[in-house]
Amino acid sequence: MTIPRRNFLSASALAAVGAAALPGAVPQTHARSAVPSALPNPASSGIDHIVVVMMENRSFDHFLGWLPGANGKQDGFTFIDRYGIPHGTHHLSDYQGCSHPDPDHSYEGGLIAFNNGKCDGWLRAGDNDDFAVGYYTSSDLAFWAQAAPAWTVCDNYFAAVMAETYPNRFYQHAAQTDRIHNSSVNATIPTIWDRLAAAGVSGKYYYSDVPFIALWGTKYMPISAPYATFLSDCAAGTLPSVSFVDPRFVEEGTGTSGDDHPHADVRSGELFLNEIYSAVTKSPAWSKTLLIINFDEWGGFYDHVAPATAPDVSQTTSRRGFRVPAMLVSPYARRGAVASGLYDHTSILKAIEWRWNLPALTPRDANATNIAEVLDFSSAPNLSAPTFLVPTYVAGAACTPLPGGDPEDEWHPLKNRAIAEGWKLS
Amino acid sequence: MIRTKLAAAFRRRPIAILLAAIAAAALVATLFVRTSSGKAEADDPAVNYLPSSAHVFVIQLENKSYDGTFGPNSPAPYLSQTLRQQGVLLNNYYGIGHNSLDNYLAQISGQGPNSATQGDCPVYTPFVQTGTAMLGQAIGAGCVYPSNVTTLADQLTGAGFTWKGYMEDMGTPCNHPAIGAADPTMTAHVGYQYATRHNPFVYFQSITGSPSCAANDVDLSALKGNLASAATTANFNFIVPNLCNDGHDAPCVDGQPGGLKSADAWLKQWVPVIMNSPAFQQDGILMITFDESDGPQADSSACCGEGPGPNAAQPGLTGPGGGRTGALMVSPFVAPNTWSTTSYNHYSFLASMEELFHLPYLGYAGTPGLSRFGLDVYNKGV
DSSP: OOSOOOOOOOHHHHHHHHHHHSTTOOOOOOOOOSSOOOOOOGGGSSOOEEEEEEEOSOOHHHHHTTOTTSSOOOTTOEEEOTTSOEEEOEEOSSSSOTTSOOOOOSHHHHHHHHGGGTOOOTTTSTTOOGGGGEEOOTTTOHHHHHHHHHSEEESSEEOSSSSOHHHHHHHHHHSSOSOSSOOOSOOOOOOHHHHHHHTTOOEEEEESSSOGGGGGTTTTGGGEEEHHHHHHHHHHTOOOSEEEEOOOOSOTTTTOOSSOOTTSOHHHHHHHHHHHHHHHHTSTTGGGEEEEEEESOOTTOOOSSOOOBOOOSOSTTOBOOOBOOEEEESTTSOTTEEEOSOEEHHHHHHHHHHHHTOOOSSHHHHHSOOGGGGSOOSSOOOOOOOOOOOOOOOOOOOOOOOTTOOGGGGGHHHHHHHHHTTOOOO | OHHHHHHHHHHHSOGGGHHHHHHHHHHHHHHHHHHSTTHHHHHGGGGGGSOOOOEEEEEEEOSOOHHHHHSTTOSOHIIIIIIGGGSEEETTEEOOSSSSHHHHHHHHHOOOOOHHHHTTOSBOOBOEEEEEEGGGEEEEEOSBBOTTSOOHHHHHHHTTOOEEEEETTOOSTTOOOOTTSBOTTSSOBTTBOOOGGGOGGGGBHHHHTSHHHHHHEEEGGGHHHHTTSGGGSOSEEEEEOOTTTTSOOSSOTTSOOOHHHHHHHHHHHHHHHHHTSHHHHHHEEEEEEESSSSOTTTOOOOOTTOOOBTTBSSTTSSSSSOOBOOEEEEOTTSOTTEEEOSOEEHHHHHHHHHHHTTOOOOGGGGOTTOOOOOTTTSOTTO
């Protein structure tokens, strides 16, 4: 715990604004001190289930920059595009952005946006237009509008690597990536699932439409299950020790995927998250569960905090990606709190390794700060969890494919590979 | 908008060429109406993103996909490491078709492929034009375009700029077969590895029918002398190594390895010559481009909205484009070891050159929404 922590902010201030932003949000009334208690003995910590839900492609400022008390900035930035024209950050007026290119979030495009720490190259990367400097507010995001002010949000949490989806998802499973771009070639790097299995700890990977874990072929098929099983495992109280839950990745163009990757309709992602939130908080296992929601990477959307480098297996992948939203929900989570310690995806691995006494996978998770430190183990667990109302919506017309292909195209080769190797996909 | 461009021309050029500039401006007015769909007007307020370069050098190599050239196992370490670290790597740069020739012609004219140019014109046939389609596309088939189909070279001359094509092993300036004759350079010969099909200037009668061709489309051996001073260095220089040194052949007819290995050795010899020249150091831009990917079976993808043209439903024979090649730019206007990830193809290249010299867009360079090199490429000051 060498990374300094600060401002676990007053819940009452946050809750007041949250309630103003969205009538019906349930304010939490107890305030917390800024200094968390030390981590307890992990086996008796009270956390017996860790659930990780990784969404897609939203930066912190773009998605949660409105959160009171957090280090987010939305209105007021101006960025110069490749033709010297300034564009201000602005409130996005629709939920999909069909008419805009998917903002560049490649390794190379990330370095253009990063621009040696100036974080101003958003409109000079890829084929980006001003979609990349747009943002959503609490009025657009029914789940986050209620959940973010109610639970603990990390505002200094970064994508693990300055690269696109697959590299960051590899980091979530393995604390490293074997590729800098998405591709469906076979992976063999060791994962947290290997560590769990070696220690006799249960783990399960729940997939919606495409199993990311099929990049290791069929190796992890025995610990994989469809998303419906996650809901039933929650209801039955039979969650394993560690669960990863992935959203629907395809059908972004029609707005009905649930992963928040452009051009998904973000209202679909809100429903998906609320379904998970509800399943976890109503589960018989709730009292011993930590739910973490994060995003794989920033998706090419602007963020004003420069990511630094971290100890890594490779210099190429040592620079983190830009900040993404991350939230902790648990009876041990502070309510209405903002945690500003430095975290990335491997901070979650660190928490899992801490809880079940597992060896680190790489220098990255070995040196990561344990995200469990944002929890409050010194108070009695608070089993209350507000119910959030996230309205259903009517999806608009499907996006017309843009030149260069649909963003979701990255998933089809993996889906085809998985099917060919015997995965049963819906 | 026309006034702005003219004013810029007046500021930058001697009185002696003003008449040419005015004549070019008249052409500008016509072509904008015909080809640019309002695009140039819309972009005009932001022309300050353009560098004040007056000397462009293009080295065109052959038939290599991006991953092989610029990937970690590249057989061209000078290009992919030494030189790459000095410039900006455009990693989404695409050819526009297959095979070679249609790419070269697109770069200087904005004309899309036809069956003859896709086949690299083993016979030097005239292009028989039956009409004109959108964006100035000549409808028809054949190799040598009639004089009404103009090129960047014609535009430059008309605006008072100078151009040169430097062709290794060509010998005689403006070397090309007679109309209707077979092209004897379809395969390399020991000591003579020139390929007509890699010399785009001789496929336009607007050039071959003028003394400009013999004066400007010359053997590579003239380059060093012309680089002696900025005044003797042309504004636009299109440099084509021979069939061995451009990476096309492997192994080469003379026993050299060819491919990226020979191309890398050639670059190592010639790039310093260019970069040490007064013109480059003053305001130069050096681009290293590839005509197309490894080939139509390897990668016929396209970018930048490229689609079927009036003369080719599949510009890349097996697909819509010429595949991803990447391109490298080194320049005083470029920050070292940087990336541009914007989608570009040879039509974007032409549009970018035309913007740089304040010329109207020709052919598909005027495609609405087509990206041109901006501050992502000329990124020294960002």
